[in-house]
Amino acid sequence: MIGFGFDVHRLAEGESLILGGIPVESPFGTVAHSDGDVVLHALTDALLGAAGLGDIGEHFPDTDPQWRGAASSQFVLHAMMLLNEEGLKPVNVDVALTLEAPKIKQYKQPMRDHIAMLCSLPPERVNIKATTNEKLGYVGRGEGVQAYCVCDVQPAVG
Numbered sequence: 001m002i003g004f005g006f007d008v009h010r011l012a013e014g015e016s017l018i019l020g021g022i023p024v025e026s027p028f029g030t031v032a033h034s035d036g037d038v039v040l041h042a043l044t045d046a047l048l049g050a051a052g053l054g055d056i057g058e059h060f061p062d063t064d065p066q067w068r069g070a071a072s073s074q075f076v077l078h079a080m081m082l083l084n085e086e087g088l089k090p091v092n093v094d095v096a097l098t099l100e101a102p103k104i105k106q107y108k109q110p111m112r113d114h115i116a117m118l119c120s121l122p123p124e125r126v127n128i129k130a131t132t133n134e135k136l137g138y139v140g141r142g143e144g145v146q147a148y149c150v151c152d153v154q155p156a157v158g
């Protein structure tokens with residue numbers, strides 16, 4: 001089954017920027033109830049989506065103080081546990097990230113490794129793509145960062 005996820009967060013000066021579980025050096029970071037990791041939020045939604053399990057907001061409401069400042073890796077691990085209960089596992093993960101700055105080339109491999117660890121996948125089954133928004137729209141003006149994710153989920157065998 002295919003799952004798809006999308007997430008966006010506002011950027012503000014002095015906040016921290018964490019993408020795919022990796023701290024990224026930047027004067028601007030995400031404004032969020034959790035750690036604002038759009039990559040892991042999109043991934044969580046893709047995993048939930050593939051299994052027909054709703055969305056991240058249903059499982060981790062931002063009104064719940066339990067999730068304030070939460071490391072988003074927790075969301076992915078929880079989604080993985082739900083998939084496991086359904087006898088499912090991801091086969092691959094593909095992420096597209098759009099942000100105007102900074103360049104995240106040096107962070108791609110650490111993101112792949114981190115997501116691979118969370119999803120019990122070899123790193124070569126995790127792909128990270130990043131692009132600017134060509135200075136267009138809110139991403140192009142540096143007001144936000146967004147991520148899309150698709151994953152293939154299959155019955156776990158053995």
Ligand code: MG
Pocket residue numbers: 007008009036037038041
């Ligand atoms: Mg989010």
